[in-house]
Amino acid sequence: MPEINEREEGVVLTVWVQPRSSRAGIVGIQRDALKIKVCSPSQENRANKETIEILADFFKIPKSKISILSGKTFRRKKVLLYGKKCDDILKTIEQF
16 A cells, blocks of 8 residues: 555655656556656656646546645655545545
8 A cells, every 4th residue: 555644634645656658547556655657757847747637537636636745856756635534545546
């Protein structure tokens, strides 16, 4: 399972992003992170924007309710999902 921490404002989820992939989407779990493939390159914040779009679609929340807390220039990132609970996130991941 990916590393998930609940905070007052929402849930912090660890993700591993693979830029410049031929297909975009969530592909599984890598170590303690949710693995996401994006088509965009990591330049000019494009991969981060696509990561947020994929997470918003996967968890059925608006893009405005997702922010990258750390790792903006790295593949491993901590992402905050505002207004969510750990149970909701785990349930969605388990159904994947």
